[in-house]
Amino acid sequence: MPKIEVSRQDLFKLARMEDPGDEKLADILSLVKGEIDSSEGDWLKLELNDTNRPDLWSVEGVARALRCWNAGAERHLVELPEPDMEIFVDAGLENVRPFVAAFTACGWAPDQKELDALINVQEKLAASFGKNRKTAGAGFYRLDDIEFPVRYRAVSPDTSFVPLGFEREMTLSEILTGTETGRTYAHLLKGADLWPLLEDSGGNVLSFPPVLNSQTTGRVSAGDSRLFCEVTGTNWETVQLSATILACNLQDRGAEISPIRVNYPEPYPGKTVVTPVIFSDLMTASMESIHRVLGVDISPESARKALQRMDYASVEIDGTGGTGGTGITGILPPYRRDGIHAVDMIEDIIISIGLSSFDPLLPKQFTLGRCAPIEDLADAARILLAGAGCEEILRPVLTSREKVTDLTRTPKTPVSIANPMTAEYGVVRNTLLPGLLEVESTSAHAAYPHRIFETGEVLTAAEDGNCRTEILLACLVCGNKADFGDVHSIIGSLCHSRAIRLSLAETDDNRFIPGRCAAISINDRVSGVIGELHPAVLNNWGISRPASAFEIALSALKG
Amino acid sequence: MTEERDLHPLEEKLLVYLDENGKSSDVEIVEKSNLPDEGSYRRAAEWLLSRELVREISRDEEEFVELAPLGIKNREAGATPELAMLREVERGARSLQEIQKNTAFDTGRWGSAFGSLIKNGHLKKDSDGIHLTCEPENTVFRKIWDLVYEPLAGGIELKIAQLPEDVVSLIYDRSPKRGKSRAEFSVNVLVTRMLNITEEGRIALRAAKENITIGAITPKVLAEGSWRSANFRRYQLDIPPSQIHTGRLHPYRQFLDTVRKRFIALGFTEMRGSLAENEFWNNDALFMPQFHPARDIHDVYYLSDGIKVPHPDRELTERVAEAHENGGNTGSRGWGYSFSRERSLQAILRSQGTALSARTLASNPAIPGKYFGIARCFRYDQVDSTHLPDFFQVEGIVLGEQINLRHLLGLLRLFAEEIAGASDYKFLPGYFPFTEPSVEMHIFHPVLGWVEGGGAGLFRPEVCLPLGIDVPVIAWGLGLDRMAMLAMGLEDIRDLITPDLSKLRRIMVQPDRLLLGKGD
Numbered sequence A: 001m002p003k004i005e006v007s008r009q010d011l012f013k014l015a016r017m018e019d020p021g022d023e024k025l026a027d028i029l030s031l032v033k034g035e036i037d038s039s040e041g042d043w044l045k046l047e048l049n050d051t052n053r054p055d056l057w058s059v060e061g062v063a064r065a066l067r068c069w070n071a072g073a074e075r076h077l078v079e080l081p082e083p084d085m086e087i088f089v090d091a092g093l094e095n096v097r098p099f100v101a102a103f104t105a106c107g108w109a110p111d112q113k114e115l116d117a118l119i120n121v122q123e124k125l126a127a128s129f130g131k132n133r134k135t136a137g138a139g140f141y142r143l144d145d146i147e148f149p150v151r152y153r154a155v156s157p158d159t160s161f162v163p164l165g166f167e168r169e170m171t172l173s174e175i176l177t178g179t180e181t182g183r184t185y186a187h188l189l190k191g192a193d194l195w196p197l198l199e200d201s202g203g204n205v206l207s208f209p210p211v212l213n214s215q216t217t218g219r220v221s222a223g224d225s226r227l228f229c230e231v232t233g234t235n236w237e238t239v240q241l242s243a244t245i246l247a248c249n250l251q252d253r254g255a256e257i258s259p260i261r262v263n264y265p266e267p268y269p270g271k272t273v274v275t276p277v278i279f280s281d282l283m284t285a286s287m288e289s290i291h292r293v294l295g296v297d298i299s300p301e302s303a304r305k306a307l308q309r310m311d312y313a314s315v316e317i318d319g320t321g322g323t324g325g326t327g328i329t330g331i332l333p334p335y336r337r338d339g340i341h342a343v344d345m346i347e348d349i350i351i352s353i354g355l356s357s358f359d360p361l362l363p364k365q366f367t368l369g370r371c372a373p374i375e376d377l378a379d380a381a382r383i384l385l386a387g388a389g390c391e392e393i394l395r396p397v398l399t400s401r402e403k404v405t406d407l408t409r410t411p412k413t414p415v416s417i418a419n420p421m422t423a424e425y426g427v428v429r430n431t432l433l434p435g436l437l438e439v440e441s442t443s444a445h446a447a448y449p450h451r452i453f454e455t456g457e458v459l460t461a462a463e464d465g466n467c468r469t470e471i472l473l474a475c476l477v478c479g480n481k482a483d484f485g486d487v488h489s490i491i492g493s494l495c496h497s498r499a500i501r502l503s504l505a506e507t508d509d510n511r512f513i514p515g516r517c518a519a520i521s522i523n524d525r526v527s528g529v530i531g532e533l534h535p536a537v538l539n540n541w542g543i544s545r546p547a548s549a550f551e552i553a554l555s556a557l558k559g
Numbered sequence B: 001m002t003e004e005r006d007l008h009p010l011e012e013k014l015l016v017y018l019d020e021n022g023k024s025s026d027v028e029i030v031e032k033s034n035l036p037d038e039g040s041y042r043r044a045a046e047w048l049l050s051r052e053l054v055r056e057i058s059r060d061e062e063e064f065v066e067l068a069p070l071g072i073k074n075r076e077a078g079a080t081p082e083l084a085m086l087r088e089v090e091r092g093a094r095s096l097q098e099i100q101k102n103t104a105f106d107t108g109r110w111g112s113a114f115g116s117l118i119k120n121g122h123l124k125k126d127s128d129g130i131h132l133t134c135e136p137e138n139t140v141f142r143k144i145w146d147l148v149y150e151p152l153a154g155g156i157e158l159k160i161a162q163l164p165e166d167v168v169s170l171i172y173d174r175s176p177k178r179g180k181s182r183a184e185f186s187v188n189v190l191v192t193r194m195l196n197i198t199e200e201g202r203i204a205l206r207a208a209k210e211n212i213t214i215g216a217i218t219p220k221v222l223a224e225g226s227w228r229s230a231n232f233r234r235y236q237l238d239i240p241p242s243q244i245h246t247g248r249l250h251p252y253r254q255f256l257d258t259v260r261k262r263f264i265a266l267g268f269t270e271m272r273g274s275l276a277e278n279e280f281w282n283n284d285a286l287f288m289p290q291f292h293p294a295r296d297i298h299d300v301y302y303l304s305d306g307i308k309v310p311h312p313d314r315e316l317t318e319r320v321a322e323a324h325e326n327g328g329n330t331g332s333r334g335w336g337y338s339f340s341r342e343r344s345l346q347a348i349l350r351s352q353g354t355a356l357s358a359r360t361l362a363s364n365p366a367i368p369g370k371y372f373g374i375a376r377c378f379r380y381d382q383v384d385s386t387h388l389p390d391f392f393q394v395e396g397i398v399l400g401e402q403i404n405l406r407h408l409l410g411l412l413r414l415f416a417e418e419i420a421g422a423s424d425y426k427f428l429p430g431y432f433p434f435t436e437p438s439v440e441m442h443i444f445h446p447v448l449g450w451v452e453g454g455g456a457g458l459f460r461p462e463v464c465l466p467l468g469i470d471v472p473v474i475a476w477g478l479g480l481d482r483m484a485m486l487a488m489g490l491e492d493i494r495d496l497i498t499p500d501l502s503k504l505r506r507i508m509v510q511p512d513r514l515l516l517g518k519g520d
Helices: A008-015 A022-032 A059-071 A112-129 A172-178 A180-189 A236-253 A287-294 A300-308 A342-353 A373-387 A401-407 A433-442 A484-497 A535-541 A554-558 B009-021 B026-032 B038-050 B069-077 B081-090 B096-100 B107-119 B140-153 B165-173 B199-210 B219-224 B251-265 B314-326 B354-361 B405-419 B461-467 B481-488 B493-497 B501-506
Strands: A003-007 A034-040 A043-048 A086-089 A099-106 A137-142 A150-155 A195-199 A205-208 A226-233 A256-263 A272-275 A282-286 A314-318 A327-331 A450-461 A467-478 A502-506 A512-522 A525-533 A547-553 B054-067 B123-126 B129-132 B185-197 B276-278 B347-349 B369-378 B390-399 B425-429 B435-445 B449-459 B473-479
Touching: A003 A008, A003 A059, A003 A112, A008 A043, A008 A059, A008 A112, A022 A034, A022 A059, A022 A342, A022 B425, A059 A112, A059 A236, A086 A099, A099 A236, A099 A272, A112 A137, A112 A236, A137 A205, A137 A236, A172 A180, A195 A226, A226 A236, A236 A256, A236 A272, A282 A287, A282 A342, A287 A300, A287 A327, A287 A342, A287 B405, A300 A314, A300 A327, A300 A342, A327 A342, A342 B425, A342 B435, A373 A450, A373 A467, A373 A484, A373 A554, A373 B251, A401 A433, A401 A535, A433 A450, A433 A467, A433 A535, A433 A547, A467 A484, A467 A554, A484 A502, A484 A512, A484 A525, A484 A547, A512 A547, A525 A535, A525 A554, A547 A554, B009 B026, B009 B038, B009 B054, B009 B185, B009 B199, B026 B038, B026 B185, B038 B054, B054 B069, B054 B140, B069 B140, B081 B096, B081 B107, B081 B123, B081 B129, B081 B140, B096 B107, B107 B123, B140 B165, B165 B185, B185 B199, B251 B369, B251 B390, B251 B405, B251 B481, B314 B461, B354 B369, B354 B390, B354 B461, B354 B473, B390 B405, B390 B481, B405 B425, B405 B435, B405 B449, B405 B473, B449 B461, B449 B481, B473 B481, B481 B493
Parallel strands: A086 A150, A086 A256
Antiparallel strands: A003 A043, A034 A043, A099 A226, A099 A256, A137 A226, A150 A195, A195 A205, A256 A272, A282 A327, A314 A327, A450 A467, A467 A547, A502 A512, A512 A525, A525 A547, B054 B185, B123 B129, B276 B347, B369 B390, B390 B473, B425 B435, B435 B449, B449 B473
């Protein structure tokens, strides 16, 4: 979940409201699916839960949502002038960083605090929405330093310029190896022969996206009121939406936005794109479908008002209801692309009206409550075992190959995880015995005898690789006099209580002492194993008293 | 009330002895009566004295002196450091340093001996050094050697009362109650009591002899019917019981059992699923785009190569793929990317309980229908006091023609009240990729304040329609580990699955007041 830090003063000034205090603010923030993470003096840390709303990851975005809910929809990026500046894109960037969007913002001179906020937004968008600058990353420049048209070039790694914060010219490959930022983002250019470079028509380098700006043009200071903003990246949608969000934010601050025409070479699909792109996603819902979701009748007019307070660019009441009924057509503001279905618009109506306005209701239709049969069986077995004096254990499903194979000598190999976090949790258990042995190895100080059991899920894989979840039941008795007879009696009484036939057939199993180990058959089907644990296994686990155990498939107890 | 209690067998033995022998001392009784040992005698005597069945006739306290660790060392050295020092000075030693070269005692003991000799006026120190100011043979240190060390060496019991005053006061000084390892002497008090039976004691004894008192009920007592004319010895009922370790169900499993029971009571049918899933059921069927951050390799455990989870139906895969790419027939414009069918088949460990719901929706569920499942899920977290390698989630769905937002809120309220036992809760808009609208419930915990009470919503049409469901579906889910910790009073999540049996035996659980058990 994205978290942002904002100045309260800035937030409420932009939202045009009094600071309501943290408690009330917490309620109001439900409008943006936000929570107060922490609050200290003028600084507020907000957590924003909607991962599809990058427009909210800035003080301008949150303030806009609060402002519009109080005062109604605003117009964003309308009546922009015709673009009179251009960017030309080189062929050869298709597989590295193909897309660029840009605009200029003039007439707003940020002070240092506002400039810091702007840089924060730029970084938050690149980090969270732009996947750490991969799919999109933005940059700001002083407009007056740039000679148009600008070229988004595909250049050789030997090209050189003076990067921001350095004194001398460096080649692009030097930047990737010799600077910290370079090393951080080098992987984004891996495998490409040509690398991206923004350059103006005077031959001045603006930046080496997405790594570093240039020392000459790539620096903005407090008080600069004429800015050039660009976004480059690998994902068209992310690049465009980032640029549009930044443009809306700057417009909210009081800047005038002028668009820029981006000219792409063959083989790009669209030849020219005017940016920022004014998105206008349209959603249509019949009043009937709105009622079906809400469970209450609201008038088309109140639906429209609700959406206007969510800053919809346009809301029309019309006859789109399918069967001739009334419907609502809403157009999202340009900074939002999260409306892909009518339900998304309906949720905006609900949020705008407020969840507390809806009376909770219980479904009236009768349904049957029923336990899963295998869980019923597990319960029966667990209660019988507890009655036999056994203590139930609960162990994690993830374990290590060492515990299953090396220490316990389990004959079958457990399914392993391809990307384990640590070897300690590198496999999925296929037996419960290592878990019970681990309990013994850590419980020597607990009063004996120990009679412990677990019923639990394990994962087994067949020859063909198909895997299956199974519930096993394992029981272990450990103490100075623990022997085969102890666990034999327990499974004997379990089978007797369930009226099923138990028989044992001597078998060889490395985990148990030869001649004291048997395959368990229940109603003549082989279902598990029982035996006195081999001293080598006890020794592996550091257990200093004899132990016996059995393990069966729980389903065998059905008979 | 004393006469109402019967005599304990030990009490009776002591009374019998006193009745037959008259007044007797402790030593006599322990040696000659039928009481098994001194401890039994003391207990019986205390009981009887408090019931006034026995009287204390006299009480003598005598003090005896014995050598403590320093005294024993002195005896081994053949002198006390004071005596030895007087001898050294007599022989011409003039400084403490000089004396300390003698290793019969360590420098510290020489030092303190020097201190007490100066203090007692036996030595003095001037510019020439140390001089004797006494006759060594007339000092208290000589007396104590002759009157205490020597007789004790001969095995004689030495009463304080027999010793001269100056010796006694030195003994008291040098037998502190604390720091016995640095003491020279110890003084022990021996108490000798004379007891006799009282008139009440005789009456009680007579009554006890006339009535047969039954202790343990034996089969013989039952068979002979001797209990008909007997008294039952009364037990002392308030002594602490001895501990037993009962067989019992695991506290967390009991918690989960309670959650299950309550869902079943509310008319939900239990779902079961698999620990391993493919990405199709875990994510794709839930309309989570394949580029969603929660599907990243750093958030999900992939199973090793060659491990498979059975493929989903081909037609179903196509419907889901279309919903992702362009919305298909769901009325959505989809996520607008190219869906990878291969990625769909990647086997992973279930990362969310909602996978159960997806499978249930695709397998022709009852409409109206209510389902729930408790599922073990896996997330990519470092194990610490707030994260386990796997955790339990409860997941519920409700299907029905008429289901809407108000029913969603109604069910959440039901869960808050019936399952969590909360009286205060609130609903907030939430975000989940598979539901719209989405709601988060927070419930009020009396100790911790607002805590998460689960995420919920109506499944998106892009989830339901490809799975063959054309009625609204409420979905609800909640991680249970934290709730269980609250109920069980645990602070480290790892204690939920502790392998330490003694720790497990200490975890208390009250299944009738789970979830909000603490501070309830």
